Amino acid sequence: MMTFVRETCALAELAGRAGWDQEVMMPAGAAAQRAEEIAALEGVLHARRTDPRLGEWIATVVPQGAVERASLRELRRRYQRDSRVPADLAVALARVTSQAQRIWAEARAADDMAMFLPTLREVVALRRQEGAAIADGGDPYDALIQDYEPGMSAARLDEIFAALRGPIVDLRARVLDRPAPAPLEGHFPQGAQLALSERLAKTFGYDLDRGRIDLAVHPFCSGSGADVRVTTRVDESDPLGCLFSIIHEVGHACYEQGVDPAYALGPLGGGVSMGVHESQSRIFENQMARSFGFAQALHPMMHDAFGDAGGASPEALWRAVNRVEQGFIRTESDELSYNLHIMMRFDLERDLIRGDLSVEDLEEAWNTRFESDFGLRVPRASLGVLQDVHWPVGLFGYFPTYALGNVYAGCLFDAMGRDLGDLEALLAAGEVAPLRAWLGAHVHCHGGLYEAEDLITRACGAAPDAAPLLRYLEAKFSRLYAL
Ligand code: ZN
Helix, strand or coil, X not given: CHHHHHHHHHHHHHHHHHHHHHHHCCCHHHHHHHHHHHHHHHHHHHXXXXXXXXXXXXXXXXXXXXXXXXXXXXXXXXXXXXXXXXXXXXXXXXXXXXXXXXXXXXXXXHCCHHHHHHHHHHHHHHHXXXXXXXXCCCCXXXXXXXXXXXXXXXXXXXXXXXXXXXXXXXXXXXXXXXCCCCCCCCCXXXXXXXXXXXXXXXXXXXXXXXXXXEECCCCCEEEECCEEEEEECCECCECHHHHHHHHHHHHHHXXXXXXXXXXXXXXXXXXXXXXXXXHHHHHHHHHHCCCHHHHHHHHHHHHHHHHHHHCCCHHHHHHHCCCCCCCCCHHHCCHHHXXXXXXXXXXXXXHHXXXXXXXXXXXXXXXXXXXXXXXXXXXXXXXXXXXXXXXXXXXXXXXXXXXXXXXXHHHHHHHXXXXXXXXXXXXHCCCCXXXXXXXXXXCHHHCCCCCHHHHHHHHHCCCCCCHHHHHHHHXXXXXXXXX
16 A cells, blocks of 8 residues: 555656646646646546545554554545545646636736636635535634644634734834845846855755756745755845745755655655744744854855945845835745734635635735735735735645744744854854754654654754744844844
């Protein structure tokens, strides 16, 4: 039966590769055909994952040891989930979400939510049906969260976010009261940005022999084991988006590349949850790469790539990469505003899936909430409700894992500092390897062996909690803005 499971995992990797191709190099005219191809592959995967022989094996096998027990736990979760979803619903979802991405991109370019409404209505209806089927009488939104963060619930997220919200709103208000540091200014050629991206990817431990870097509309990481790919995007007037996206995605990639090879193409062969995944990308991007220490190592690299435009001094660069300012876009937001973006999406999508908010009222609900949280009136849909790809492709329940990842990253960085000592000195010397090795030993190598909360608790010696993240943010932004 493990051969059958391994083949299913291999086919799922191929489906992921087709998704990568769609984002990176597929000709635009192939969209409709690709939707059919992906739907066909999803059909095969669904049939294999719900094969009655697999169900019988899961029900009768007696696991030997921790690895087999964990593998069985993952297989059982997946089997129960998928066998509750009718095959025609799974195929319809795959087809609709693949097409929705193109329609969303067109609507966003035209700044026209009305153009996207019929498609979004269909995506939400199908995911609500799916959530209800998986929940089997329980809460459909909680059921969808399990796809990204097994074991998590909306109620527990509410608790964690409630602890975060007040202190972050307060700290952000104090920061916005102070003058903003100067941004980098100049022309930053694409070639130089991509060359520096590769240099940074290697500094942070990305194995390019088992990976590659490409350009895409949205930065992402895809694949596992021996084939883990990342993408970035380039804006020649601002290099920081490209460089910090690469470091972020390399954080995801190092997690996948660092999983024990014995787990490859098996149920434990990838990151355990999206929250833990995001903790790895965030700790690379924020706690490590945006630190005062790493600015000392980054500044000469920036100077090599861009001359004087790369920042007047390490300190000026550190201030520039940590600018807090008002803005509309989640992916461009600073470490404080980011969590507010996520909490807002979490509340709105939960209402959509529970049927407390209609798709027709979503744009208005978004704009009202945004104005109350950020004090800005959203001028057009591309700066508001149409900015993210997640809802168009049906990823309801995914957003909260971003802020959860920040919380996990706070816990891990705290524990890492206790174990390794002066992290700032290591980062200032460009010595990322010891930090990467600590994450490798405490997080990466385990793959899916331990469940998310258990993994973080084992790594940190205490259950995950918002306090370390809040302490880190308060210390960092007080120093940056002389609060
Ligand atoms: Zn990420």
